[in-house]
Amino acid sequence: MSHRSFVWLCLLPLSISTAAFFLLPMAKLLITGSEGPKGFSEYLSIVVEPRYRMTLINTVVLAAATTVTTLVVATITGMFLQRHRFPGRSLLIAILTFPLAFPGVVVGFMIILLAGRQGLIGEVTSRLSGDKLVFAYSIHGLFLGYLYFSIPRVILTIMAAAQKLDPGLEEAARSLGAGPWAVQRDVVLPALMPAFVAAGAIAFATAMGAFGTAFTLATNIDVLPMLIYTEFTLAGNLATSAALSIGLGVITWMILALARSFSGNAVAAAG
Amino acid sequence: MKTGLEHGVSLRVEGCAKTYADGTRALEPTTLDVASGETLVLLGPSGCGKTTLLRIIAGLETPDSGGRVLFDGKDLTSSPIERRNVGMVFQSYALFPNMTVAENIAYGLKIRGVAKPERAARVAELVQLTNISGLEDRRIDQLSGGQRQRVALARAVAIRPSVLLLDEPLTALDAALRERLRSELNRLLRTLGITAIYVTHDQAEAMELGDKVVVMRKGAIAQVGSPRDIYFKPADRFVAEFIGAANIIEAPIEDGRLMLAGGRQPVNGSEDLTTAVAMVRPETIRIVRSDGAALNGVVESVRFSGDRQRIVVRDVSDKPLVVDTANTIEVAVGERIGLAIAPEAIRFLPPDRR
Numbered sequence: 001m002s003h004r005s006f007v008w009l010c011l012l013p014l015s016i017s018t019a020a021f022f023l024l025p026m027a028k029l030l031i032t033g034s035e036g037p038k039g040f041s042e043y044l045s046i047v048v049e050p051r052y053r054m055t056l057i058n059t060v061v062l063a064a065a066t067t068v069t070t071l072v073v074a075t076i077t078g079m080f081l082q083r084h085r086f087p088g089r090s091l092l093i094a095i096l097t098f099p100l101a102f103p104g105v106v107v108g109f110m111i112i113l114l115a116g117r118q119g120l121i122g123e124v125t126s127r128l129s130g131d132k133l134v135f136a137y138s139i140h141g142l143f144l145g146y147l148y149f150s151i152p153r154v155i156l157t158i159m160a161a162a163q164k165l166d167p168g169l170e171e172a173a174r175s176l177g178a179g180p181w182a183v184q185r186d187v188v189l190p191a192l193m194p195a196f197v198a199a200g201a202i203a204f205a206t207a208m209g210a211f212g213t214a215f216t217l218a219t220n221i222d223v224l225p226m227l228i229y230t231e232f233t234l235a236g237n238l239a240t241s242a243a244l245s246i247g248l249g250v251i252t253w254m255i256l257a258l259a260r261s262f263s264g265n266a267v268a269a270a271g
Numbered sequence: 272m273k274t275g276l277e278h279g280v281s282l283r284v285e286g287c288a289k290t291y292a293d294g295t296r297a298l299e300p301t302t303l304d305v306a307s308g309e310t311l312v313l314l315g316p317s318g319c320g321k322t323t324l325l326r327i328i329a330g331l332e333t334p335d336s337g338g339r340v341l342f343d344g345k346d347l348t349s350s351p352i353e354r355r356n357v358g359m360v361f362q363s364y365a366l367f368p369n370m371t372v373a374e375n376i377a378y379g380l381k382i383r384g385v386a387k388p389e390r391a392a393r394v395a396e397l398v399q400l401t402n403i404s405g406l407e408d409r410r411i412d413q414l415s416g417g418q419r420q421r422v423a424l425a426r427a428v429a430i431r432p433s434v435l436l437l438d439e440p441l442t443a444l445d446a447a448l449r450e451r452l453r454s455e456l457n458r459l460l461r462t463l464g465i466t467a468i469y470v471t472h473d474q475a476e477a478m479e480l481g482d483k484v485v486v487m488r489k490g491a492i493a494q495v496g497s498p499r500d501i502y503f504k505p506a507d508r509f510v511a512e513f514i515g516a517a518n519i520i521e522a523p524i525e526d527g528r529l530m531l532a533g534g535r536q537p538v539n540g541s542e543d544l545t546t547a548v549a550m551v552r553p554e555t556i557r558i559v560r561s562d563g564a565a566l567n568g569v570v571e572s573v574r575f576s577g578d579r580q581r582i583v584v585r586d587v588s589d590k591p592l593v594v595d596t597a598n599t600i601e602v603a604v605g606e607r608i609g610l611a612i613a614p615e616a617i618r619f620l621p622p623d624r625r
Contacts, residue, residue: 176430
């Protein structure tokens, strides 16, 4: 066999998987989306139809809030864990990354145990104030679940990026008179920017599309994956759910591309 | 050239030691004085404690209790680096990649709240001084290694530091560039009249840059002296062998002569010695005609390196003798030659402390 045909042979798995898992389903989804009574204008309904648009906004706000909060918590935690050595450190990291193994259903279940009707928070608040605080079955519960889900992933990315930071950079900034806040603002955070974009993109995409947790918490939470599910199974509205799916994908992709180019510009402008 | 940047404190390190949490001793109790405007070089092999000492002076490490660091007599031991007003230059350059060359240089001034026009003026002055004019708006990743280190130097000097600390600043550069930057650095240090501490493992750098050289070994100071002192009058065998090339001869002494296998070599100041550890620099040995010479030996190898040649001669002393000589002398391997050494070129070293 010549080298050339060997290379072509090696491309076979790629072509098959691209066709089977990407091209064919996407094409089918695209066609299905346009086969409803409204035709191709179905694709616009995600932004035109007030109910869908509200859901879209909800979903984007939830995903953005999850991403920002996750980045803040995970950066502080990850930097601390990277910089300090103490007994039990590796155990703590192992525990923190434990949720990586959980499916969305389990995460939803844990949120119910925490903030549900029989949950820990409800118990404590009813003892303290007489009012039972229950928020598991709403978008707030979902927010908590997504945080729980995203933080471990982002912590690991931040720790890996922080490890590669040249300690000389911080020492140089300090020698020039920069206090701890200035060092973070001017040196550490800009250096971690690529890691923020990468980790934030994963957190954002996950929060946009995750379904298991939302489904476990309640069926009436107003986010896009739930909307797609109800349109598909309950209303039997194939075209709408296909069009919404494409919309969810495209909008997530667009926001991520925007964030990436913005942060790229920010780095270029600063540097 | 007057630049308006002249400054520099006198520095005293007093009884500073460093022991890490795991019990390793990086630095034995060390006392050191640096005069204002002086360039002091800390020289030694890796792991000798030179970087630890520099970091204690910088305020990046705290000395074990009892140690003190004084700038102009003021005790700064408990001040962190950001309040010591020191300029630092690192082997890795440590330039901020998210800032331009000008922003890097101006960073310390910006932190100090210096107004923008004054910052710009100072940047202009410093790019001139460090030969990087025209690069002000470049990003760091668009610079060569030599340019980066010039920017790092400009950035460290911009804040008018009390002390300039340089941690192997030229080590990452290639040989030709290293030499050029070394002389530029020398000129800059003289121009600024700044107090500087320079860490290196390269003895040529130490010789050229240092007003005073501190040779360190295993966490302690082996010798402090001018470059000439440590070269010609090394305190012990370690310093003699670490600085330049040295022939160390161990031999008995009779009637003011070293009794060697290849002959008798007259020496000075040997009255109360019966055996000696003596050092002879290779360039102080002359090759002469074999008959009538005080010392005789056989050429073992000749290494011609253009500007000079290094000849190894056996059967003279207990170990082969290294001789550096002019490139015009022609000798062949196996030839019997005579050697002449002036008595004053031989320096006795204390017996090894082992």
